[in-house]
Amino acid sequence: MIRKNGLLLSLVLGLVVFWIGVHPQQVLAADEAGFTVKTVLPANQRDTSQTYFDLRVSPNQEQDLEVVIQNRNTAPLTVLLAAHSAFTNDNGVVEYGKSPKPADSTLPVNLQDIVTLPAEVTIPALSQQTVKIHLKMPAKPFSGTVLGGLQFKAKPDDKGNEKGAVTNRYVYAVGLMLSESDQPVVPDLKLRQVAADNDHGQPAIRANIQNFEAAILRNLHVNGYLYRQSGGKALYRSEKSRINMAPNSNFNFKLNLDKGPLIPGKYRLKLIAKGGGRTWNLTRTFTISKKDADKLHALSKPETPAASIPWYLILIGGIVLGISLYVGFKKIQSICRRKR
Template identity: 35%
Template sequence: MRKNTLWTLFGILIVSLVWLTPFASASEFNFGVYTVIPDNQIDKQKSYFDLKMEPNQKQTLTIQLKNDTEEDVVIEPIIHSATTNINGVVEYGPTSAERDSSLPYELGDLIQTEKEITIPAKGSKDLQLNVTMPEEAFDGILAGGITLEEKKAASKNTEETTKGVSIENKYAYVVGIILQETDETVKQDLQLHDVKAGQVNARNVINATLQNPTATYLNRFEVDAKVTKKGKTEVLYKSEKQDMQMAPNSNFEYPISLNGEKFKSGTYTLHVKAKSSKESWEFEKDFTIKGEEVKQFNATDVSIEGPNYLAYLVGLLILLVAGLLLFIFYSKKKQKKQQEIN
């Protein structure tokens, strides 16, 4: 075995709002992370775990944690299967995404570790990951990671917490974990599921759920999506995106933006062309946008311009002034005629 410093690990910056004084500076990592690479590592140049294992095999992995500060540091490890986010990027840490129906095993069920570990001040501590592979053999890979985040103590000064808002920076290491048993190549597949109206960041979109039901990555993943009225050829909305990646046995909602337009009820057709570095796919699927969805989403889309009441008011004032001037003009003209008659 050898110890490999995690220079290639990325720290996830999680920004959270807390009620403190209005001044705050970004904190740094209070601990270091080192993986102990085992003999069954497929690529020993990698600093994450990329392991070849056997059915029902048990193995203990070690991550060394180092603390150079003057105080104890408490770490909360979380193990999670890889998912794909809305941007077509693979996430190895905890997310709100539900488990995909095609995922045979959740990584957190196969790997057990401590819920909390304390690294002593100016010291180090080994974190043990106990892996138990499934009894049944499988082709492909199981992908995920372990998130190592420092547990912060709650603020004791409750009076000061109401004086202002500051930004507290929390950092976490994510160590990737990939498990496989065979070298068999898994044929890639892609499926289109639900297509429906929705919103992203309070803006109207049409969400198309794309699923990778296979135990392999879809690399260099591209999507070309168009929306038409059912039975028509005119493209109403479209979206193209390249250089994405899908995690094994995962899904995500691919958004097609309406670019500030309002939803209109009716039946539409989604046309999708997608490809990875090895395969390509085409789909067509009809979907319906209902009246209640139109009302709900159009009312909350921040990019849709509402009625310009100021313009209406200015127009009304112009009409009133014009009407008043006409009234004065004809009144004076009528008065002049009466004076001429008299």
């Protein structure tokens, strides 16, 4: 019997969730989660009307943050804790979990370096526990915003899972936003690497866009155009809207080559990005090598259909089968007559 290990990862984003592009807002806990997380706002909370941590900090500052975890189950519950810097995924969405890629090179402060918290806590049945999370700011000052989240996840109980059962795991992410001053910092964009890519089995051009400032960029709209290096007519176009970028983060903008692969040569990629009242014109010339072209061509090849049998062979086979059945039937009739 094949064991099914299903995982429903429901992102119940704590008492607060940072929806970049709108103001942070409160999300009520799902009863099925079995636990809730509540923040205890400290004196240096900037906006006391919110329930996420929005703290004014200073270099070398140390403090303990507190959250209250309530266990709604009739059995003890173990909760896993982690701290992560916010990042931008390739769909243009800000996330607060563990990033699948290294932190951006421009990130001034990595949350994992300044936050110390227990790896897990066990809470007795139908009770609550206050958990301390230690914050130690670096000596070097920073401008703008450091953004991230504190993650709380119920530890799976492998012993209690029956074969074939589906394990539900609910995750809370409590926002953590840090700043040292009110001095405004505006987002800024840079086009980094441009290369041929495999986008879920389809040929594409990947352009890595970086927000290298410590500021949130909301509602970004990007238009992409691919030309031959000296050409004036776009070979391919792509568009993506409602992109949100975390401070000091990057994501991959994809331009799918749905009309067929590129031949080796030099190309020019032009991106027009609009957001935050600004417009960026980003251009990069790059080369598609023969190796790149072969790789893109291989991805563009349609699946070879199963070999079909020519119609005339089917017709001949049908005739032969019909004759065989007729001859066999006549032989049976002849045998039956002789027996009579």
